[in-house]
Each structure stands twice: as structure tokens, then as C-alpha cells.
Amino acid sequence: MQPDSDHIISILKEVVGHGNASARNVDRAVYMKDQNWPFTAPQKPDYIVKVFNTAQIRSVIRLAYRHNIPVIPLAQGVNVRGLCIPTQGGIIMDMRHMNRIFNLNKEMMTVEIEPGVTGGEIAAYFAGSGLRPAHTSAPDTCSIFANYLLRGLYHTQSSDGIDHIMSMEIVLPNGDIIQTGSAGVIGSAGPHGRSGGPDLTQLFMGVPGAFGVVTRMTVKLYPEFKWAKVFTYAYDEWEPAIEFMKDMEDKKYVAHVDLIDKVLLKTFMPIDIALPEETMDKLMPKIMLIGSVQDAFSEERYNANIKMLEGGFKKSGGKDFTTIVTQLMAGDPEGARRELLYGGRITQGMCRYGYYHALAFYGPLTKWKEILSNTERIAEENGFDREHDHSLLVIPTSPWTGQSCYYEVEILTVDPTDDDQRVRLQKYARECISWLLDSGVMYGWFRPYTDAMDAQLRRWGPTGEFMRNLKRMIDPKNIMNPGKFIF
Amino acid sequence: MEVKMDKWFDMVSNCCHCRPCASGDWHAMGEWAELCPKGLYFKMESFYAPGAMEFVHAYLRGDIDPADKDRYLEVFYTCTSCGACTVQCEKYSGPGQKLKKVDGKGRHLYDIWEDMKAEMVRLGWAPIEEHKKLIQSINENDNPYAQSAAERVKWCGKRKIKDASKENVDVLYFVGCTASYGYRSRYPNEVADATAQILDALGVNWGTLGNDEMCCGSPSKRIGQYDQFERLAKANIEKFNSLGVKTIVTSCAGCYSALKELYPDVGEIKPKVMHITEFLERQLKKKALKMDKEVKMKVTYHDPCHLGRHAHVYDAPRKVLEAIPGVELVEFPQCRENSWCCGAGAGVKAAYNDLALWTSKRRIDQAEKLDVEAVTSACPFCYRNLAEGAADSGSKLKVFDITELVAKAIAKK
Incomplete structure (x- = not known):
């Protein structure tokens, strides 16, 4: 607990209202852990504040700056990688109820959002409007704001890319408020375009609130697709599925595609109807390609793309599992279609057994075999079963360079009550991280995971030092989410 | 009824705050909407299901500060047991699948919240002040409204209704406390009277338990007064089974849920239990309801x-x-x-x-x-x-x- 805690909590209550701040033990316990608990040890914050606007955020930040209290911004709280765990105590700034969608500019195809807006919320808001946001493949209960900020994976046209933010409003650690992009220029036509000089928006992306609190952002919208087909193709071996996936991305006839292995399939497919594992074992193929073809403007182009997809599928020698999988996923084809095209209700499919552990990174598609065999080996050496516990997910990412993929290496059977497993999991993760960093199979981490970034920063040389200096300059008292990203 | 909080440890340990419990299915609704009343009212995370999960987890691992007691009471006693959280958790989340295995027959998130209330009763933290009169009234009058048991049948007015304890009837209309005493409330309702009219019009041979009807026990169960609930449930089950009726009809959703969903934990009811809408739907199918x-x-x-x-x-x-x-x-x-x-x-x-x-x-x-x-x-x-x-x-x-x-x-x- 921070010194003068009675004084601090009384000021916080003045700022946000009595019922919106707490220093009670049990309220603090609510925020002490997430799925990454074996690596980011559970830690209670000292205070909780529920904020509703930028003015309140600035007041809280100024108080924290004055008293050297860490501040951990939290957009929705569906966190899996320890980025919002208050490892050094401090204030959890809960922004769930800052959830306005406003200033829609149809002409510019942009809209402003606040941190608490979820994927489902923005998808519902734009459904049938002619415009759509980039639909994340994260659960629809996640903050779309945080997803855009940390760059996610999307179920829409891969050519939309992974950067969807035009400009931001940020409360800096000293309480100053800045705006990136053209929004910061007095007399600007709006918060939509770039301004001269470096793009400051990018500076605040990919970091979990370590440079300040992003309080609103202007995001890109895209034309709503009129034609869409969801497909799921099954394979007994990895190679033909990988080849087919490469063809899809090279020729760009699909909007997106995910390669999912049997272990992962078993965990999230039967979530709605809970088939026994033995049944799933018999039913599920070794590899599945799940994706979609979408088009907003041209039925002719859509049909041509479908034709190319069908031709590629025939050549690949796969089996069409669309009907079976869509039934299993959501009980009906339309349900599965919604899950795959919009925000998904199957929020924690990968948590059929409870928690899961994932290491996600970008890497060349050509390295899939090395990644698979070595991470399976490390998993087995640490007592995990490659047929039951270990999984590899591969998703080509945009901008597709013929190589870039999102990889997710997973242990899906994490039991938070098993102490022995926790020790094995920690060792497995350390060995995997070292192997991935040493073997030249990855470009970089998907997200700034605490345990993975620590190892990366130590290998980053002058770049790492530059990052540290940047952090010191922006946040001299190190109050913004300390212990995350920059150490 | 003994409360075994330990049985929830696995479930609450595995809650990963994925939060479908806090909102409805926007695909089905066509809009994004939160469904937890107390969560949306108080807005603090402690009041949502994932927060309450951590409260239970903290309790089970002994991480309790003396000042936490009031917060526990507030968080759990503001829950209406509406079940919105459990529907979404069971359907869409991995941890929710674990509910199906608890007690070997499947439980719901609101069972956790109600068990926690019962645990707080056992600890002497509860009942909360506002519930003491309700509990006392059930003990003394067999209803939660501090009304005399002798006045339970006042809603009948001049209507002649068979006493199912004394006369042979096919259908027992279990009126319930709210419909029975509703005539005294600020907004009098006509549910019991309307139900009686309908049963008469259908020519059903029906009756009630008159002044001997007791509370179904639902309010007791929902506020953690498990012993009181068990006493009422046992008495009601014994009474129902002794009547020789084929069907029990309720016009109250709370009574229906108690008889249908809660009583099997205490004992078996032999007559078929139906909500009045199910009973009427059957009459529609038989073309008996005109x-x-x-x-x-x-x-x-x-x-x-x-x-x-x-x-x-x-x-x-x-x-x-x-x-x-x-x-x-x-x-x-x-x-x-x-x-x-x-x-x-x-x-x-x-x-x-x-x-x-x-x-x-x-x-x-x-x-x-x-x-x-x-x-x-x-x-x-x-x-x-x-x-x-x-x-x-x-x-x-x-x-x-x-x-x-x-x-x-x-x-x-």
C-alpha cells in the first residue's frame, strides 16, 4: 500500500465520485491476476478508479505523478498476457465505461471511439450501415480500442492491414494532453489525416499504456461487404494445407485464412454443444483451413475469387468440412458465419480446459516446420503431450510479403490450481522464448509480453537503450504501467 | 442444508474474465447490451460476475480483510439471481463448461452467488438488516410480507374455491405469496383472480391450499437462508404428495422455479408442476381454451x-x-x-x-x-x-x- 493511502483514496473519490474509487482489499483482488499468472505473479493494485472522461483521467494522472504512484490503464480487462497486472502496485484506471462511439464521418470513413468500446459493440453499431470497422478475431467482449492500439488479427480483408488508427488523444504522465495526426493542428479539417513530421500515433501503439493514457482515437472504417463465404477445409497433413494457404495469399482471392491444428480444433469447436473429447478425436482432421472470401463492390470479382478458391481446394486434395465445423462451432451455419465474419461470442474457445498459454509472434511461413517440431519437442521435454496439450496456429498477415505470418504456439491445458504444472510451464516458456530468439525463425513478438520482451530487450543493443531513453524522456518518474515493455 | 463452498474452487480458479457473462448475445439481439443489472448500476468490476468470482476465490483462499465484509454483502445481496451471466458463461466460455460437472448434475453461476450468501449466513455476516423482517415473517406467517396467514385467501372475495386438502381436485393452484397478498400492495394485481377465472372457464376441477398454503421458499433460498428454504420445501413436498392431485399449477415464476428447479435437491414432487402459461398452452393444443x-x-x-x-x-x-x-x-x-x-x-x-x-x-x-x-x-x-x-x-x-x-x-x- 502506498504511503498516505487514506489521503490518496479520498482525493481519488473526489475526482471520480465516491462509488467509483476503492482501496478495499477485495475490490483490489479482482484485478490481481489474468491468464498470464504463472509469469506475471498476481499482485493487487493499491487503488481502483473507474473513470468516465479525459478530465478525470488527467486529474488522476496528475495526482499519481505528484506522489510517484504507478498507473495501469485498463480498457476492458479481457487480458491474457499480464499487461494490465499492477506488478508494482499503484492505481488501476478502469475505463470500461468510457465507451462512446461518436463523430462518425461517413465521407472520410472514420469514427471516434473511447477505450471501453468492445469489438461486439462497434460491430453492432455499424451492422447494416454500409460501413464496417476492421473486425478483430479476438473475442467480441474485448476492447476494440486496445486491440487496435496493440495491433490485432482481423477477420476482414487482409488488405485492410493491421493499422486502423488515424489519430489519438493522449494524457501524458505529467498530465499534458496531446493529439496525434492532424487533430493536433489548430485549424485542421479534422482528426483524420497525417500531419508533417514523424507519425506520433505509431509511437503510442504497441505499448501497453507505458507512455501515457490514450483516451480516444479516430479509426478507419471500410465498405461493408455485400458478398461473403466462409470455408473450412480439412487435411491429414500439414504440407498441402500450407501450400494452399500460400497460394491464397499470393493471389489474394481470400479475405483471410487461419490454419488450425487438431489440438486447437478440439478445444474450441464443441464449446456450444460439448461433444466428448473421444468423439472430437475421431471427428476432427489433423489440420483445418478456416477463412472467408468477401467483397464489398463486385459480385463478378467475388465469384471469380470463389472460383479460384474452389480450384485451389480441388488441387490441394482437402476435404470440405464447412457443414460439420459450422454446426459444431455455433450450432448452426449462420452462427458460425457470424463468429467468423464479425466479433465472436465464442470468447474463450481456447480455454475449454480453463486457462491457456500462448507465445505469439511474426515469422516467415517457410519456417513452420522448424517451429512446429522444436516447440513440440520443448513441450514434450517439459511433460506436455504433443497430441493433447501443444498446438500451433498459423495465420498469414498483411501486408503479405509472401512470407509474413502470425504464429501462436500454445499449451491449451493449463490448470491454474496445479503447482507442478506451473513450474513446468515456466521452464517450457523460457526454453521456447530462447529457442525462438536464437533460431532465426521469427521477426518479432506479436505483443509486448512481459516475459518475452525482457529477453528481447537484453538482445536489442543500442535500440533497446534508445527505447529506454524514450521512456525516461516521456515518463521520467516511470509511473506509467511500470515493469511492462520497458524495464 | 449444508453449504460446501470448496466445490466451487475449480470453477472460480478457472474464471479468466472473458466476460460473455456481462453482456447479451449481440448477434441475436442486433444490438450490444450489458445484461447484469447490478454491474451496470454500480459500474465497479466487483459487481460483475468476473468480479464476484474473484470475491469467492479470495474467500476460499482466506484472503479476507475485516473491512471486506460489507463489500461482500453488497456485492452478493444486490444480485437478483436473474441468471443472465450463467446463460452466456455456460454457452460461450470454457470455464462455463465446468459448471456442467459440479455436483454431478450441473449447476449455474447463480448457485455460486447464492451459496456465498448462505456461507455469509453461516459466518453470521448475514442476514442483512433489510431481510430480517422478511425472514421473521416467513417463520411466523409463512409469507414474506408480514401478513397474517389467515388473510391469504382474501384475494378470493366471494369466489367459492375448493380446499384441495379436504376435497378431491385434479389441479392444485399454488397461488404464491405475491399473488395472494398482492391486493394490499400499492399496485394491486389481479393475477390470482384472473387465474381462477380461467381455470373455472376451462371447467378444471381445481382448488388451492387456502390459508394453509406456505411460501414456496424461493426468497429464502435466494437470500441464502437455506435452512428456512429446506423446511418450507420439505413441508410443501409432503403436502403436495399427500393430496392426490395430478397437476400443480403456479402463476408465479418464482414459485415455479422453486418447485421445478430447487425442490429436486430436497425431495421428489409427485404431481406434475406447470406454470400457468404451460398449462394454457396445453389447453390451446387440446382446443379446450376458447x-x-x-x-x-x-x-x-x-x-x-x-x-x-x-x-x-x-x-x-x-x-x-x-x-x-x-x-x-x-x-x-x-x-x-x-x-x-x-x-x-x-x-x-x-x-x-x-x-x-x-x-x-x-x-x-x-x-x-x-x-x-x-x-x-x-x-x-x-x-x-x-x-x-x-x-x-x-x-x-x-x-x-x-x-x-x-x-x-x-x-x-
């Missing part, structure tokens, strides 16, 4: 939580409503398993009327947007709270129980 008077009205239907999410009765009320000549049914976007609670249940009306009314007014606001004349429901407790919410918000919407509309439709011309 409704020939037009009730020209555009209405919406509010799913009572204890009938819908607890007992999965969604279609019967709608089929009955749609069969009434002149009635046009317009659905809430938040309906069926994505329904917004009326706010009254699990002792919240008695202890946190501000929350109960806020919740009810939110439902009335939703109905206002539908351009309907009335909100209908199938529970006298929902009826009462919705009517209070409508009056409090100055709404011109009328509130009816389905039985009232059926009674209008069968009334002699």
Missing part, C-alpha cells in the same frame, strides 16, 4: 428470469399471447435468454429498492421504444416491479400479467 373476445392491444412480453433463464420456458407464454384475439406481440430486442431482468428478485426489492426501480425503469424505457401499449409478463413479482417502474418514470404504458389478458378474452360478452 378465447373469443377481442383484446385489441399491441403488447410486448417481458420474460421473467425464473421462468425463462432458470426454467427455459420461453415459448409457452408467447404462444398464449399470440392466441389471444386482437393481441399483437412485439418483441424486446433483449428477450428470451438475452432478457433484461425486472430487478425485483432475490430480495433486492426488499433491500435495494433503488436498484430494483432503476432496473425496472430501464425495462420500461426499452418498452417505450417499441411503440406498444402494454408490457405483459408471467410473474406477479415482475408485474409489481414493472408497474412501479412505469409509474415512477411517468410512463403511460400499462402492465398486465398474461393471465389478465386471457381472462379478458374469455370473459362473457
Whole structure:
């Protein structure tokens, strides 16, 4: 607990209202852990504040700056990688109820959002409007704001890319408020375009609130697709599925595609109807390609793309599992279609057994075999079963360079009550991280995971030092989410 | 009834705060909406299901500060046991699958919240002050309304109703405390009277337990008074089984859920238990229910939580409503398993009327947007709270129980 805690909590209550701040033990316990608990040890914050606007955020930040209290911004709280765990105590700034969608500019195809807006919320808001946001493949209960900020994976046209933010409003650690992009220029036509000089928006992306609190952002919208087909193709071996996936991305006839292995399939497919594992074992193929073809403007182009997809599928020698999988996923084809095209209700499919552990990174598609065999080996050496516990997910990412993929290496059977497993999991993760960093199979981490970034920063040389200096300059008292990203 | 909190350890340990529990299925609703009344009212995470999970987890690992007691009471006693969280958790989340294995027969998130209340009773933290009178009244009068047991049948007026304890009847109408004593409330309801009219019109050989009817025990269970619930359940089961009736009909969703969902943990009820809407749906199928008077009205239907999410009765009320000549049914976007609670249940009306009314007014606001004349429901407790919410918000919407509309439709011309 921070010194003068009675004084601090009384000021916080003045700022946000009595019922919106707490220093009670049990309220603090609510925020002490997430799925990454074996690596980011559970830690209670000292205070909780529920904020509703930028003015309140600035007041809280100024108080924290004055008293050297860490501040951990939290957009929705569906966190899996320890980025919002208050490892050094401090204030959890809960922004769930800052959830306005406003200033829609149809002409510019942009809209402003606040941190608490979820994927489902923005998808519902734009459904049938002619415009759509980039639909994340994260659960629809996640903050779309945080997803855009940390760059996610999307179920829409891969050519939309992974950067969807035009400009931001940020409360800096000293309480100053800045705006990136053209929004910061007095007399600007709006918060939509770039301004001269470096793009400051990018500076605040990919970091979990370590440079300040992003309080609103202007995001890109895209034309709503009129034609869409969801497909799921099954394979007994990895190679033909990988080849087919490469063809899809090279020729760009699909909007997106995910390669999912049997272990992962078993965990999230039967979530709605809970088939026994033995049944799933018999039913599920070794590899599945799940994706979609979408088009907003041209039925002719859509049909041509479908034709190319069908031709590629025939050549690949796969089996069409669309009907079976869509039934299993959501009980009906339309349900599965919604899950795959919009925000998904199957929020924690990968948590059929409870928690899961994932290491996600970008890497060349050509390295899939090395990644698979070595991470399976490390998993087995640490007592995990490659047929039951270990999984590899591969998703080509945009901008597709013929190589870039999102990889997710997973242990899906994490039991938070098993102490022995926790020790094995920690060792497995350390060995995997070292192997991935040493073997030249990855470009970089998907997200700034605490345990993975620590190892990366130590290998980053002058770049790492530059990052540290940047952090010191922006946040001299190190109050913004300390212990995350920059150490 | 013994509370074994340890059985929840695996479940609460695995809650990963994925939060489908906090919102409805926007695919089905066509809109994004939070469904937890207390979460949305208090807005602090502690009041949402993932927060409450961590409260239970903290309790089970002994991480309790003396100052936490009041917060525990507030977090759990503001829960209406509406079940919105459990529907979404069971359907969409991995940890929710674990609920199916608890006790070998499947449990729900609201079972955790109610067990925690019972645990707080065992610890001497509860009952909360506002529930003490209710508990005392059930002990002394067999109803929670501090009304004399002798006045239970006043709703009958001059109507002659058979005493099922003394006369042979086929159907026992279990009236329930709210419908029985409703005539004294600020917003008198006609549920019992309408049900009696309908049963008479159908020519059913029916009766009630008269002044001997006891509370079903639902309020006791929902506020953690498990011993009181068990006493009432045992007494009721014994009574029901001794009557020789074939069917028990209730017009209260709370009573129905208690008899149908809670009593099997205590003992077996031999007669078939039906909600009045299920009973009427069966009469419709048999073409026994003749409704020939037009009730020209555009209405919406509010799913009572204890009938819908607890007992999965969604279609019967709608089929009955749609069969009434002149009635046009317009659905809430938040309906069926994505329904917004009326706010009254699990002792919240008695202890946190501000929350109960806020919740009810939110439902009335939703109905206002539908351009309907009335909100209908199938529970006298929902009826009462919705009517209070409508009056409090100055709404011109009328509130009816389905039985009232059926009674209008069968009334002699």
C-alpha cells in the first residue's frame, strides 16, 4: 500500500465520485491476476478508479505523478498476457465505461471511439450501415480500442492491414494532453489525416499504456461487404494445407485464412454443444483451413475469387468440412458465419480446459516446420503431450510479403490450481522464448509480453537503450504501467 | 442444508474474465447490451460476475480483510439471481463448461452467488438488516410480507374455491405469496383472480391450499437462508404428495422455479408442476381454451428470469399471447435468454429498492421504444416491479400479467 493511502483514496473519490474509487482489499483482488499468472505473479493494485472522461483521467494522472504512484490503464480487462497486472502496485484506471462511439464521418470513413468500446459493440453499431470497422478475431467482449492500439488479427480483408488508427488523444504522465495526426493542428479539417513530421500515433501503439493514457482515437472504417463465404477445409497433413494457404495469399482471392491444428480444433469447436473429447478425436482432421472470401463492390470479382478458391481446394486434395465445423462451432451455419465474419461470442474457445498459454509472434511461413517440431519437442521435454496439450496456429498477415505470418504456439491445458504444472510451464516458456530468439525463425513478438520482451530487450543493443531513453524522456518518474515493455 | 463452498474452487480458479457473462448475445439481439443489472448500476468490476468470482476465490483462499465484509454483502445481496451471466458463461466460455460437472448434475453461476450468501449466513455476516423482517415473517406467517396467514385467501372475495386438502381436485393452484397478498400492495394485481377465472372457464376441477398454503421458499433460498428454504420445501413436498392431485399449477415464476428447479435437491414432487402459461398452452393444443373476445392491444412480453433463464420456458407464454384475439406481440430486442431482468428478485426489492426501480425503469424505457401499449409478463413479482417502474418514470404504458389478458378474452360478452 502506498504511503498516505487514506489521503490518496479520498482525493481519488473526489475526482471520480465516491462509488467509483476503492482501496478495499477485495475490490483490489479482482484485478490481481489474468491468464498470464504463472509469469506475471498476481499482485493487487493499491487503488481502483473507474473513470468516465479525459478530465478525470488527467486529474488522476496528475495526482499519481505528484506522489510517484504507478498507473495501469485498463480498457476492458479481457487480458491474457499480464499487461494490465499492477506488478508494482499503484492505481488501476478502469475505463470500461468510457465507451462512446461518436463523430462518425461517413465521407472520410472514420469514427471516434473511447477505450471501453468492445469489438461486439462497434460491430453492432455499424451492422447494416454500409460501413464496417476492421473486425478483430479476438473475442467480441474485448476492447476494440486496445486491440487496435496493440495491433490485432482481423477477420476482414487482409488488405485492410493491421493499422486502423488515424489519430489519438493522449494524457501524458505529467498530465499534458496531446493529439496525434492532424487533430493536433489548430485549424485542421479534422482528426483524420497525417500531419508533417514523424507519425506520433505509431509511437503510442504497441505499448501497453507505458507512455501515457490514450483516451480516444479516430479509426478507419471500410465498405461493408455485400458478398461473403466462409470455408473450412480439412487435411491429414500439414504440407498441402500450407501450400494452399500460400497460394491464397499470393493471389489474394481470400479475405483471410487461419490454419488450425487438431489440438486447437478440439478445444474450441464443441464449446456450444460439448461433444466428448473421444468423439472430437475421431471427428476432427489433423489440420483445418478456416477463412472467408468477401467483397464489398463486385459480385463478378467475388465469384471469380470463389472460383479460384474452389480450384485451389480441388488441387490441394482437402476435404470440405464447412457443414460439420459450422454446426459444431455455433450450432448452426449462420452462427458460425457470424463468429467468423464479425466479433465472436465464442470468447474463450481456447480455454475449454480453463486457462491457456500462448507465445505469439511474426515469422516467415517457410519456417513452420522448424517451429512446429522444436516447440513440440520443448513441450514434450517439459511433460506436455504433443497430441493433447501443444498446438500451433498459423495465420498469414498483411501486408503479405509472401512470407509474413502470425504464429501462436500454445499449451491449451493449463490448470491454474496445479503447482507442478506451473513450474513446468515456466521452464517450457523460457526454453521456447530462447529457442525462438536464437533460431532465426521469427521477426518479432506479436505483443509486448512481459516475459518475452525482457529477453528481447537484453538482445536489442543500442535500440533497446534508445527505447529506454524514450521512456525516461516521456515518463521520467516511470509511473506509467511500470515493469511492462520497458524495464 | 449444508453449504460446501470448496466445490466451487475449480470453477472460480478457472474464471479468466472473458466476460460473455456481462453482456447479451449481440448477434441475436442486433444490438450490444450489458445484461447484469447490478454491474451496470454500480459500474465497479466487483459487481460483475468476473468480479464476484474473484470475491469467492479470495474467500476460499482466506484472503479476507475485516473491512471486506460489507463489500461482500453488497456485492452478493444486490444480485437478483436473474441468471443472465450463467446463460452466456455456460454457452460461450470454457470455464462455463465446468459448471456442467459440479455436483454431478450441473449447476449455474447463480448457485455460486447464492451459496456465498448462505456461507455469509453461516459466518453470521448475514442476514442483512433489510431481510430480517422478511425472514421473521416467513417463520411466523409463512409469507414474506408480514401478513397474517389467515388473510391469504382474501384475494378470493366471494369466489367459492375448493380446499384441495379436504376435497378431491385434479389441479392444485399454488397461488404464491405475491399473488395472494398482492391486493394490499400499492399496485394491486389481479393475477390470482384472473387465474381462477380461467381455470373455472376451462371447467378444471381445481382448488388451492387456502390459508394453509406456505411460501414456496424461493426468497429464502435466494437470500441464502437455506435452512428456512429446506423446511418450507420439505413441508410443501409432503403436502403436495399427500393430496392426490395430478397437476400443480403456479402463476408465479418464482414459485415455479422453486418447485421445478430447487425442490429436486430436497425431495421428489409427485404431481406434475406447470406454470400457468404451460398449462394454457396445453389447453390451446387440446382446443379446450376458447378465447373469443377481442383484446385489441399491441403488447410486448417481458420474460421473467425464473421462468425463462432458470426454467427455459420461453415459448409457452408467447404462444398464449399470440392466441389471444386482437393481441399483437412485439418483441424486446433483449428477450428470451438475452432478457433484461425486472430487478425485483432475490430480495433486492426488499433491500435495494433503488436498484430494483432503476432496473425496472430501464425495462420500461426499452418498452417505450417499441411503440406498444402494454408490457405483459408471467410473474406477479415482475408485474409489481414493472408497474412501479412505469409509474415512477411517468410512463403511460400499462402492465398486465398474461393471465389478465386471457381472462379478458374469455370473459362473457
